[in-house]
Amino acid sequence: MNMEIREVMSVLKQHRGDAIVVCALGTASSQWWNATRCEETLYMTGGMGFSASIALGIALSIPEAPVWEINCDGSLCMNLGGLLTEAQQAPKNLKHFVIDNEVYQTLDRPMPMVNQHHSDYAGIARAAGMRNAITINRVEDFKQKMQEIAAAPEHYFTVLKVEPMRDYPPVPPYDYEGHEMKYRFARNLEKKWGRQVFGPRGY
Amino acid sequence: MDIAALIHAELTKCRVTLAASLPDDWVAPLIRRVDADPAITHVRVARESETIGICTGAFLAGTNSVAIMGTTGLHCTVGEMMAINLRHGIPLFIICSLRGTPEDYQIYQEQQGRRTFPMLNAYDIPYVILEKPDDIPRIPDVYNHCRLQKRPYLLFLSRRLLKAGQVQ
Numbered sequence: 001m002n003m004e005i006r007e008v009m010s011v012l013k014q015h016r017g018d019a020i021v022v023c024a025l026g027t028a029s030s031q032w033w034n035a036t037r038c039e040e041t042l043y044m045t046g047g048m049g050f051s052a053s054i055a056l057g058i059a060l061s062i063p064e065a066p067v068w069e070i071n072c073d074g075s076l077c078m079n080l081g082g083l084l085t086e087a088q089q090a091p092k093n094l095k096h097f098v099i100d101n102e103v104y105q106t107l108d109r110p111m112p113m114v115n116q117h118h119s120d121y122a123g124i125a126r127a128a129g130m131r132n133a134i135t136i137n138r139v140e141d142f143k144q145k146m147q148e149i150a151a152a153p154e155h156y157f158t159v160l161k162v163e164p165m166r167d168y169p170p171v172p173p174y175d176y177e178g179h180e181m182k183y184r185f186a187r188n189l190e191k192k193w194g195r196q197v198f199g200p201r202g203y
Numbered sequence: 204m205d206i207a208a209l210i211h212a213e214l215t216k217c218r219v220t221l222a223a224s225l226p227d228d229w230v231a232p233l234i235r236r237v238d239a240d241p242a243i244t245h246v247r248v249a250r251e252s253e254t255i256g257i258c259t260g261a262f263l264a265g266t267n268s269v270a271i272m273g274t275t276g277l278h279c280t281v282g283e284m285m286a287i288n289l290r291h292g293i294p295l296f297i298i299c300s301l302r303g304t305p306e307d308y309q310i311y312q313e314q315q316g317r318r319t320f321p322m323l324n325a326y327d328i329p330y331v332i333l334e335k336p337d338d339i340p341r342i343p344d345v346y347n348h349c350r351l352q353k354r355p356y357l358l359f360l361s362r363r364l365l366k367a368g369q370v371q
Contacts, residue, residue, distance in 0.1 A: 054256045055260060195266075
């Protein structure tokens with residue numbers, strides 16, 4: 001039996017600290033919002049597969065900031081080549097989590113992931129050159145390991161095996177999107193990390 | 204005349220400190236210049252769509268960036284530009300070779316020559332073409348215009364411009 005996604009989000013929430021978070025669309029975004037209401041998070045509603053690229057761009061731009069990517073298996077598979085790019089850069093401040101439920105969850109009735117039950121994403125990541133690429137199935141193990149992952153002064157790639165949800169919400173639960181998502185997220189980065197994203201006239 | 208060096212100098216004026224690229228042979232000299240600049244973090248990608256995400260992340264973190272690619276790669280990035288940059292109003296500065304023009308003799312660029320501008324017009328993505336070396340100093344204004352437009356913005360390098368670099 002794998003973990004429940006609510007357990008996973010609870011553990012992540014406990015350890016976030018100051019981390020800037022980028023969530024893939026679907027399960028990662030919906031469940032992180034439900035667990036945290038965190039506005040230092042970019043919640044994706046499109047661009048499936050490329051939230052990890054956004055997180056990489058942020059991590060390279062603010063090396064002093066911890067940056068978390070909360071990805072999903074469906075999104076990861078849309079951009080598996082990105083693992084090569086991420087492995088080459090391997091920013092020490094970037095922790096990449098993959099919620100792996102082996103289904104396309106956001107459909108009315110979930111459908112199986114491509115190559116369901118046979119894909120070892122941590123194995124793919126290691127083969128791409130990532131030194132710290134692991135899979136966790138049990139919440140006790142995750143609780144124990146998470147402190148080490150969050151504090152590690154090096155890049156980490158962690159696959160979190162979870163059960164599919166039975167009560168997945170039909171629409172994203174967060175109540176803002178689009179341009180407001182950009183402004184809220186980036187204004188928070190400006191305040192916390194002293195970066196100037198927008199000029200004096202707001203663009 | 205080193206066209207890549209002139210473009211690189213203008214990118215420096217734009218305070219670009221991050222570049223994400225995947226080469227075609229026309230933009231390769233510029234990518235080599237950027238890669239050799241210690242002031243620029245250069246990210247080599249496996250597919251051009253990654254540059255869209257990486258440069259978007261850089262923008263959201265207050266870093267000036269550039270994506271560099273060929274025309275074929277540009278056609279691979281459209282879905283990401285629509286869902287990420289157009290949807291959120293996020294500027295994205297792209298330098299791209301202008302393939303498929305009458306000066307391009309490669310048969311495999313023919314469709315790119317026919318489809319690129321109609322595609323950009325359909326998505327309301329602005330572009331500027333650099334045709335000659337005297338156009339290169341326009342880059343900072345174009346970069347600023349990209350910020351104002353809050354969307355992807357193409358700077359095309361024409362064959363004519365790149366050929367000018369071969370004449371000493």
